[in-house]
Amino acid sequence: MTTVLLGSISRLVTVTVDGRELRVPEGATILDVLREQGVETPTLCWAPNLTPINACRVCMVEVEGSRVLVPSCARKVDDGMVVRTDTEKVRHSRRMVLELLASSVDMDQASEDVQRWMVEYGVEPGRYGPPAPPEDDRAGHRVGHHHAPDGSTAANVAQPVKVDNDLYVRDYARCILCYKCVKACGTDAQFTFAISAAGRGFDAHIATEYDGELPDSACVYCGNCIGVCPTGALKSVREHELREAGDWRPEKETVTTTICSFCGVGCNLELHVQQGSIVNVTSPSDHSVTHGHLCIKGRFGFQHVQNLPEA
């Protein structure tokens, strides 16, 4: 039997962030350092429980000696690295990313942080013109069959909400293609591979195989895609219906952490309660049991405590 060293030996390297010299662990990403230092950095496709995806390009920073901006979420620190986060180039890039996304995608339900960043970076999505009308069958676009827009309207992904099962909806008019759901469904957590990106260019979209309905796909309804979605494109049917009915009350929501009532794994559940009812279930991404991911029973199986007989 040999002794095997698990993990790496951590040594410190020196980096300079916005003029401050710091000693940080080798192997950390620039974003790790920025978060540790309290330097707010917008992210959309990054999550603490997923491997860096590198899709959204909103966390870009300047690194001395680098020809282009680098994604802070994925780039690891090097000894002697000089990072700048608050330059005109960085601010302009972040503004453009947020603006182009907001002009083509409905960002209304993105988190408060995202809304605040859009204000802070001076995002004006309206300057690309009025939004083009919604399309019923964006998935039906065929490669090479679309035409360049005439510039009178802003191209966008507006389309009807897909409601094809009792547990969650897919509202792809809100999808920014951050790929978090694909990673959570795939090798970062669930290994079910029910969804992936289909189509090319502006027609690229998240889809089940052959763009089928969820019940015909490999989906096992763990909802880990919902858990990581940053824009409300994926949400529970309950939340969707409450929002449609005008009964969604996030300002009155309480969140209580408890343990799932099903099998013996002991997953931490965050019960989101509005007006006395559980409306959503999530799990803390920093807990060693779940890393924020659940199964169908944990995420959706709470209803037995609120199926009450008519009073």
Place this chain on the structure above:
Amino acid sequence: MFGAGGGTSAYVEAEDADLLVLWGSNARETHPIFFHHVLQGLKKGARMWSVDPRRTSTAQWADGWLGLDVGTDVALANAIGREIIHAGLVNEVFVERSTTGFEDYRATVEPYTLARAQEITGVDAGLIRDLAHAYARADRAQICWTLGITEHHNAADNVFALINLALLTGHVGRYGSGLVPLRGQNNVQGGGDMGAIPAKLPGGYDLGDETARARYERAWGVPISPKPGMHLSEIFEAMDTGTLRALYCIGENPAESEANAAHARHLLEGLDHLVVQDIFRTATAELADVVLPAAADWCEYEGTVTNSERRVQRVRKAIDPPGSARPDTHIICGVAERMGHAWGEPTAEQVWDELRSLSQNWHAGMSYARLDALGGIQWPCPTEDHPGTPTLHTRLWAEEPEDRGRPAPFMPVEHAAPLDVLSEEFPIRLTTVRILDAYNSGVQSGGYSSPMRRRESLRMDAEDGARLGIADGERVRVVSRRGAVEAPVAFDPSLRPGLASFTPHFSEEVDINVLTNDAWDPKSGTSEFKATAIRIERIGSEKI
């Protein structure tokens, strides 16, 4: 195991193991979030073997699948042990320093040649050899199991057979190596730890431990009988013989979950007095004289539960209990008060702190404040500055004999076929299986609408169907020595000729425990749910 009833390893260790053996466990569906850790291990290059009569969704991730016949686990494990010994792959230093009884074990497994094991289990001898070598040669290997090991008439022997393999190879007490029983309910571990095992006191002390018992007697001001009480199977036997006439049933639905359910219901109906305390009006509650509506403690009250890695975690109140439902502890204290004992209405934390004052080795260091701050703590945690114990039994690897403590004993066991034998009259083996989106007798999971839900069917092999002239979807009559049910058939490629399955989740559709065998393991009290002999009849035809 070795004096502590709990899994030896933290979940994260599965991510760093070289080899994972899932034995009688379809964790992909029954412990999905534990399986996430397994999958991360596979991503890093670990090998995984599945030992299961069915080619389950777990087996689909395995490098090797050993599809043994139901109830032949001991023969398989003994053959693996013998092969490890004969191949010279025993961890001799570990066996010498940290175990006892090796010679007896060697003698017991000697007759279990690969050829004999193939004959008993139906598994190819070469595959058995491969698993034996892979397990013994791995740096860090775990055996994880579930009800496929424990719902047999020889459940404890099955577990011993697996523990023996870990002792033989030193795959226990080290990070990444271990023995991992995955618990079926969110507090099976905690219930046992709190003394809901007839021969145990809270905190894992044996009832026969004079010192511990005296401490509990002093704290509670009552004498405690050193004689163990009855476990569930004995309770039902005592109901049968008429020595037990009243039952107080908390959070359990035996009218549907007991094996040989028709008989169990008959016994429940014959009681002088039945009290059911539950969050649902279950089939058992329908038979009760008194029903005490309970709060769902996991979201309507406070407390702790303990998971399969011995992690004690807090449950908290998020919503109000409905109507007149009350927390279990409040109901029990109320009953005590009517009996003349003023226990007041202690908070969950007060109850826990009393436990901590008595469970000195396991729980003493686990204040609510620490449980909150640390996201749960794994026992043993004897003091408030103790970090908890992710990996159990590391003492077995200590250099100094006094640090190693009592060596771990080999427990040699023999193969014993299922009691419900296959015969000409009952030629097909029925086993019970669980599926991802449902849970146990279905009282909880029936409350939500799963898009994957299908009607409950007798799952069987298409070849058997063809042989019996049964079409996919046809309704059949399933007969065992104890009873009969009707159900539609669904052909299932995870099964093979001679093997059929039901889930226990939908008893309102198919009351499957009418069929199962209530013969139970004298060492653990578990009924033989996994091995029922049945025949399948076309409806309308007298016999096949």
